[in-house]
Every structure is written in C-alpha cells, then in structure tokens.
Amino acid sequence: MPTFANPAGLWALLGIPAVILIHFLQRKAQMIPVSTLFLLEKTHREASSGRHIDRLTQSVPLWMQLLSVILLSWLLIEPRYPVARSTQRIAVVLDSSASMMVSKDRLIAAMARELPDLQGFASEVEYTVLESTPGKPRMYAGKSLDELLRAMQAWQPASGTTDPTLALRLGRSLVSRDGILIYATDTPTEKLPFEAISLSVGEVIDNVGFTGLSFETKNGDVVWRATLQNYSENNTTRRWQADGDNGSTSSPKDIALPARSVVTLQSSFPRNANRVEIRLSSDEFPIDDTMRLVRPQPKQLKLCSSASLDELSKKLLRSIDQLVTGSAMDADIALVSYDPLDPTPSVGHAVMFVNDGTQGGQYLAGGIIAEKHPLMDGLNWQSLLVRETIPLEIRRNDQVLLRQDQRPLILLREVPAEAERPASQQLMFNFDPRLSNIDNQPAMIVMLLRFIEQIRERKVAASQENLEISQPIRLATSTPITASPVQLLELNKSGETIRTTVVDARMPLTSPDTPGYFRYRQQDQILMETATHFADTREADFRLCGELNQLADAKKISIEAHSTGDPYWHLWVLLLVALLLISWFFTRERDRMSTPH
Numbered sequence: 001m002p003t004f005a006n007p008a009g010l011w012a013l014l015g016i017p018a019v020i021l022i023h024f025l026q027r028k029a030q031m032i033p034v035s036t037l038f039l040l041e042k043t044h045r046e047a048s049s050g051r052h053i054d055r056l057t058q059s060v061p062l063w064m065q066l067l068s069v070i071l072l073s074w075l076l077i078e079p080r081y082p083v084a085r086s087t088q089r090i091a092v093v094l095d096s097s098a099s100m101m102v103s104k105d106r107l108i109a110a111m112a113r114e115l116p117d118l119q120g121f122a123s124e125v126e127y128t129v130l131e132s133t134p135g136k137p138r139m140y141a142g143k144s145l146d147e148l149l150r151a152m153q154a155w156q157p158a159s160g161t162t163d164p165t166l167a168l169r170l171g172r173s174l175v176s177r178d179g180i181l182i183y184a185t186d187t188p189t190e191k192l193p194f195e196a197i198s199l200s201v202g203e204v205i206d207n208v209g210f211t212g213l214s215f216e217t218k219n220g221d222v223v224w225r226a227t228l229q230n231y232s233e234n235n236t237t238r239r240w241q242a243d244g245d246n247g248s249t250s251s252p253k254d255i256a257l258p259a260r261s262v263v264t265l266q267s268s269f270p271r272n273a274n275r276v277e278i279r280l281s282s283d284e285f286p287i288d289d290t291m292r293l294v295r296p297q298p299k300q301l302k303l304c305s306s307a308s309l310d311e312l313s314k315k316l317l318r319s320i321d322q323l324v325t326g327s328a329m330d331a332d333i334a335l336v337s338y339d340p341l342d343p344t345p346s347v348g349h350a351v352m353f354v355n356d357g358t359q360g361g362q363y364l365a366g367g368i369i370a371e372k373h374p375l376m377d378g379l380n381w382q383s384l385l386v387r388e389t390i391p392l393e394i395r396r397n398d399q400v401l402l403r404q405d406q407r408p409l410i411l412l413r414e415v416p417a418e419a420e421r422p423a424s425q426q427l428m429f430n431f432d433p434r435l436s437n438i439d440n441q442p443a444m445i446v447m448l449l450r451f452i453e454q455i456r457e458r459k460v461a462a463s464q465e466n467l468e469i470s471q472p473i474r475l476a477t478s479t480p481i482t483a484s485p486v487q488l489l490e491l492n493k494s495g496e497t498i499r500t501t502v503v504d505a506r507m508p509l510t511s512p513d514t515p516g517y518f519r520y521r522q523q524d525q526i527l528m529e530t531a532t533h534f535a536d537t538r539e540a541d542f543r544l545c546g547e548l549n550q551l552a553d554a555k556k557i558s559i560e561a562h563s564t565g566d567p568y569w570h571l572w573v574l575l576l577v578a579l580l581l582i583s584w585f586f587t588r589e590r591d592r593m594s595t596p597h
Contacts, residue, residue, distance in 0.1 A: 009076025015069035023062050064583035071576045079566045080121060088122035088558055089179035090115065091171035093164055093196070094139070095186065096131040098287050099539045100157040103186040106201040108152050111184070114199070114551050115145055118180055120558030128174050131157075132164040132183075133513075158287060158514050160470060160536040168194045180554045188548035197554050202545030206232035208257060208280065209288025209540045210533065213466055215296050222269035226278055226291050230257035231541045239281045240265060244273035245493050269295055274464075275493050275517060275531065288540050292493075292515055292531040297464035299456050302326025306337035308355060312433075319445065320452055333455050338428075340390040347415070349424045349455045351448065354389050356432040361388030366405025375412070375427075375450050376401050379443035384409075387435040392428055410447075425458075427451050462526040467511040469532045475505055477522050484523050491517040 004010075092111070094100070100107070119125040127148050129140040140151040164183055171181045172194040183192055186202025212227040230236055235258050242250045248270040257263055269276060278291040300322045305313035313335055317323055328334070336346050337355040346352060364386050370376045381402055386409060394408060402410040408430050417423040427448075429438070438444050460478040467473065475486060486505040490498045495517075503509065503520075511532045512518055520527040534540075566572070 004077040004079055006076060006078040009073055009078065012069065012073040012076050015072070016066060019062070019065045019069060023059070060586040061583040064579045064586070068576055068579045068583070071572055071579065075569065075572055075576070086122045088119050088125045089128070089175040090118055090125060090182065091128045091130065091175045091179060092182045092184055093130050093132055093167045093171050094152075094155065094157070094184050095162070095164065096133045096136065096157045096159045097161055097539050098158045098534060098536065099186055099202075099285070099542065099545070101287065102205060102284055102542070103201045103203070103545075104152075104155070104157070106203075107184055107199075108149055110199060110201050110549075111152065112145070112149055114549075115148075117555055118551065118558050120555065122558065128171065130167050130171055131155075132162045132167045133159045134162075134166050156514070158469065158534070160468075161538045165193055168192065168196050172196070180558060182551070182554070186542075186545045188546045190548075197550040198548050199551060200546060200548040202542070202547065204545055205284050205542045206234055206236065207283055207285045207288075207540055207542055208232075208236060208238050209285065210278070210280070210291040211262070211288075211535050211537050211540070213291065213293070213533065213535070215466075218268075221271075222295060224267060224269060224276070224293055226265045227262055228255070228257065228265060228280070229262045229537065229540070230259060231537075231543070233259050233543075235259055240278060242267060242276055242278045243493070244270040245275040245495065246270055246273040248273060269293070275495070277493055285540065285542070287515065287534045290515065291533050292517060293466055294464045294517065294529055294531040296466060297462075298322040299459050299461040299463045300324060301332045301452065301456055301459065302330055303333055303335065304328050304331035305335040306355075308337045309335040309353065312439075315445070316448060316452070320449060323452065332459060333452060338392065340392060343393065346426065347421065347424070349458075350426045351451065352392070352426060352428045354392060354430060354432045356389040356435065358390070363387055364404045364407055366407075368402065368404050368409075370402050371400060373399070373401055373412070375447050375454075379446060381441070381443055383437075384441055385437045386431045389432045389435055392430045394430075398428070425451070425454065460525065460527070462528065464529045467530050467532050468535050469511060469515060470513045471511045471532075473509050473511055473528070473530075475509060475520055475527050477505060477527065478525060479522065486527065487521045488512070489519040489521060491519055493517065 094107075115127070124143060126143055127140060127145070128138060129148060129151060130136070130138055139155060140148050142148070164185075168181065168183060172179075175181060181194060181196040182199055183189070183196045184199045184201070186200060188200045188202075189198050192198055208228065208230045210226055211229045214225045216223050216225075228238075228240075235256070237254055237256050239252050239254050241252045250267065255263060255265070265278065274295050276293040278293070280289040282289050298321055301320075302325070303313060303316065303323055304326050313325075316335075317325065326332070331348070333349040333351070334346065336350045336352045338344075338346070338352045339355045339357075341357075368381050368384060370379065370381055384404075386404065391407075392411075394411065395413065398408075398411045398413050400408045400411055402408075411428045411430060413426040413428060415424045415426060431438075433439065457474050458476050460476045465473075477484075477486065485502045488501050488503045490500075490512075492498055497519075511530060515533050517529075517531050519529045
C-alpha cells in the first residue's frame with residue numbers, strides 16, 4: 001500500500017471541475033440565412049457573441065483532459081512504497097550551556113511535536129540523546145519518545161559556552177550516514193559540521209546577573225566586590241541582599257543599572273561568618289542571580305631562611321598571602337645559602353643561592369637565554385648582571401631555566417621521594433646574589449612567587465577558594481587514591497551535607513558544573529572547600545538567541561531513505577504526454593471543421 005510524500009499534490013484534482021466547467025461553455029450557434037438548403041453544409045455551431053453555459057457534450061478531448069488531470073495528480077503526490085523492516089536512527093545533541101535552561105520547556109515541546117514525523121516510512125525508530133559538553137554520558141538511548149522526553153525533563157543545562165563539534169562527530173558516528181543528526185540550541189546556526197541540522201528555540205530576553213568576584217583585606221576585614229552586568233538594551237533597577245551563615249542579613253538595597261552597563265557591589269565579609277550568599281531579585285535566567293562566597297583561605301606555608309637571606313625572606317613574607325615564618329623542622333620551604341666549598345645537602349622544598357666568600361670574578365659575558373617553562377613565561381632577564389662565582393654541583397637531571405652563554409644561572413631540581421620523605425622541588429641560583437643585581441630584577445620576585453605557589457599546590461592541607469563552575473582544580477592527597485578515594489560533599493549555606501559523591505582524583509578535576517558550596521575530603525582530611533558561581537558573560541547575553549527549524553529537510557531525507565518511489569513514473573509521464581497530444585489533435589480537428597469556408 002503506497003503512501004504519499006507530498007499530499008499537497010491532491011490540490012491538482014481541482015483541475016477536474018475546472019475542465020468540466022470549461023466544457024460546459026459551448027459556442028452559441030450562428031444564424032446563416034441561405035437561399036437553397038443544399039448549399040447548407042454540415043457545420044458546427046459557432047459562437048457569435050461569446051460562450052454560454054449549455055449541456056455537457058462528451059468528446060475525446062474532455063476524457064483525455066480528465067485523465068491527464070488524474071495522472072498529473074498521481075505524479076505530484078509522489079507515491080512512495082515503504083521498505084520492509086527498516087530503522088530510522090536519530091541522534092540529538094543538546095546544547096548543554098546554561099542559557100538553555102530558559103528554552104528547555106520550548107525545546108521539549110518542539111521535540112514532542114517534530115520527532116514523530118522524522119520516523120517517516122521506517123518500521124521503527126532509534127533515538128540517542130547526547131550533551132554538547134565533552135565527556136558527558138549519553139542522556140538517553142532507546143526507541144521510546146516518551147522516555148526520551150522524561151530524560152530531557154530531568155536535564156539541567158548549566159555549563160559555560162561549549163563547542164559541539166566533538167559531540168556532533170560522535171552523534172554522526174552513532175547514526176551513520178543515513179541517520180538524522182540534530183543540534184538543539186537557542187542560537188540559530190545555519191551551517192553545522194557533519195551534516196547536522198539545527199533546531200533553535202531561543203528567544204531574546206532581558207537579563208541582569210553577576211559576572212565576577214574579587215577580595216581584599218582592609219584593617220583585618222575581608223572585603224568582597226561583585227560585578228553586576230545588565231545585558232539588555234533597557235534601563236532597569238534590581239534589588240540585592242546578602243546573608244551570612246552566622247545569621248547576619250543585610251537590608252535590601254535597590255541598584256539602578258543603565259542599558260549595557262556594569263556596576264560593582266561591595267561589602268565586608270561578616271565577622272564570624274564563613275559563607276555568604278548575595279541574592280539578586282530574580283529574572284528568567286536565575287543561575288547568575290545568586291553569588292555564593294566562602295571566606296578565602298589559601299593553604300598556609302611556613303618559610304625558614306638562612307641568616308644571609310633575611311632581607312629576601314622579609315620581602316617574600318610581605319608579598320605572599322598566608323606565607324609565615326617557620327622553623328627548620330616544620331618549614332614547608334627553605335631559603336638556603338649554599339657554600340660550594342662546604343656543601344651540605346638540602347632536603348625538602350628549597351630555594352638555594354650560592355654563597356661565595358670570595359670577591360668574585362669578572363661579570364659574565366654572552367647572551368642570556370631563558371628556556372620555555374611555566375616559571376619563566378613572560379619574564380625579562382636581559383638586564384641581569386652576574387659576576388663569576390664558584391658554581392653549584394649540577395646533576396644530570398637538573399633542568400636549566402636560565403643560562404648566560406654556557407653557564408647555567410638558574411636550575412630546577414626534582415628530588416625523588418625516599419622512605420619517610422616525599423618528593424620535593426628545589427630552585428637553585430648558580431651565583432651569589434650579593435655579586436649580582438638580581439635584587440633589582442622584578443622577574444626574580446615573580447618567579448619565586450610562582451615557585452612558592454607550586455609548593456602550595458603540593459601541600460596536603462585545607463583551603464577555601466571561590467571558583468567559577470567547571471573551573472580546573474588540583475587536589476593534593478596524602479594517601480593513594482586507590483586506597484582512600486576522594487569524596488565530594490555538597491553543602492548548604494550552614495555547612496550541612498546535602499549529598500556525597502566519589503570523584504576520581506587521578507583524572508583532571510574541575511569544579512562542579514552547578515553553583516553551590518562544596519567540600520573535597522579524603523578520609524577525615526579536608527582537602528578543599530569551595531563556593532562555585534556562574535560568571536559566563538557569553539551565556540548570560542541573550543541578544544543573539546532566536547528560532548530556526550531545519551527539520552523539514554530531515555523529514556524529506558527520512559522518507560527517501562526508507563521508501564522507494566513509483567517504479568512506473570517514467571511510463572506515467574509518457575502517457576501524460578500522449579493524452580495531451582491526443583486532446584490537442586481532436587481539438588484542432590474540431591476547430592478546423594467548424595471554420596467556415
């Protein structure tokens with residue numbers, strides 16, 4: 001039993017009453033007076049004053065024209081014959097960026113309306129739903145549209161701007177060349193890779209939200225600053241309020257935001273409070289209407305120093321947050337003055353300088369070359385002047401960071417772990433700072449700050465940090481991950497645990513993709529507490545959102561992939577031409593005979 005790919009072709013059947021109406025219009029007979037009847041030849045009636053409605057006269061042209069209309073209608077409705085036991089595969093890649101939460105309900109309604117038609121003539125359909133964020137598991141795989149829609153109801157898009165290319169490549173591989181690949185988003189995209197088609201259901205809305213956060217300490221108080229942006233083209237006024245976990249609540253305040261403006265909110269962290277929520281009056285995009293904060297607290301590092309390096313030690317203690325003085329027994333990092341003539345091995349993390357008791361030799365000559373390394377990126381050492389001194393003992397595995405001609409000036413040493421002693425790093429200056437102008441080099445302080453921050457990352461200790469969602473993080477663990485996994489605890493504002501999950505700390509970690517308060521813990525050791533917030537200005541700006549539906553092309557592809565056309569259409573075309581020629585011939589013959597001579 002055939003089905004029709006183009007039911008609109010049935011409108012061509014209106015040609016049947018049109019043909020019949022034309023044939024009702026007969027020519028009016030013309031009166032010709034003659035003197036002798038035998039001179040009157042057999043003639044057809046000829047209209048003398050136009051046509052008028054008369055009885056229907058059957059004729060060969062009438063039947064040929066009616067058959068032509070029927071045959072033309074058959075060709076226009078494009079009859080298709082379904083292929084037995086065929087399967088239509090459909091992959092849907094969902095734009096998992098946070099802006100989709102505004103369009104989620106419209107997208108689900110569009111899917112419920114459009115997907116059934118994509119089955120076309122296939123006997124069954126298979127659905128696969130993926131998110132555009134790389135690494136996310138499949139949201140749904142099966143044959144039930146109802147289950148697919150329920151999975152989408154539970155979907156919570158909250159990521160930043162993502163590139164869907166990888167997900168589209170995976171979707172195309174799952175449905176093969178003949179399948180349908182749909183990218184569901186809120187921003188129209190005309191051309192997509194891997195022959196994907198776009199279904200955009202977005203709309204332009206006015207939005208105001210938090211975009212950034214910073215802290216500073218004034219008179220012992222922690223002061224937070226939160227930037228607030230109005231993305232719309234209209235002036236607006238919003239109300240904000242801050243609540244602390246100690247029960248403190250600020251009075252509500254109104255703030256005026258001109259169109260396309262950025263303003264800053266500022267206040268002190270409440271004393272005795274560890275967590276704060278800054279709430280903005282809500283709009284259609286709620287994820288950036290709340291800024292969650294924890295009191296920032298980096299890991300504390302203890303520094304010990306040789307007497308000859310006290311000035312440098314004081315400078316570092318003033319410049320680096322949570323760096324305090326410690327003893328040689330409990331220090332996390334040491335400033336070591338190293339005498340090459342009386343070498344004493346240094347253990348643990350250290351910054352080492354040569355201590356040359358001589359007056360030093362001539363200034364070193366030759367070009368200064370910095371190697372590519374994170375500690376050296378963007379630093380300028382060309383004004384460094386160094387006198388010849390007794391060199392350090394350089395090991396084969398030491399990495400040279402800075403050299404002048406053939407002389408290594410700065411090296412990085414990795415000390416492997418031993419029994420009861422963890423691995424450590426040592427930054428070594430292969431010259432005496434007193435015989436150089438390194439104290440006047442801004443590059444040295446920056447490099448030391450970077451090195452100390454690397455040591456801070458390696459230390460197993462609790463810290464409190466404010467992060468954006470999906471921001472890369474690094475956890476230092478005290479025991480093997482396989483023996484004691486890392487737990488992620490989601491907390492409420494009071495610090496109570498809402499839920500607990502296990503994370504694989506062997507893989508690169510990012511902060512959770514939803515705003516909130518979180519704690520990373522290994523056994524009883526707290527590794528990090530965080531407050532995550534949404535601050536992606538691209539996702540919060542809805543000016544480019546709109547609607548685009550390219551599924552009409554997919555329906556046609558589905559029909560053609562799972563059905564065959566009329567195998568006799570060539571014959572019907574030839575027959576149509578023949579009918580029109582026959583009609584033309586008999587009409588012409590009739591007109592020729594009816595023309596008076």
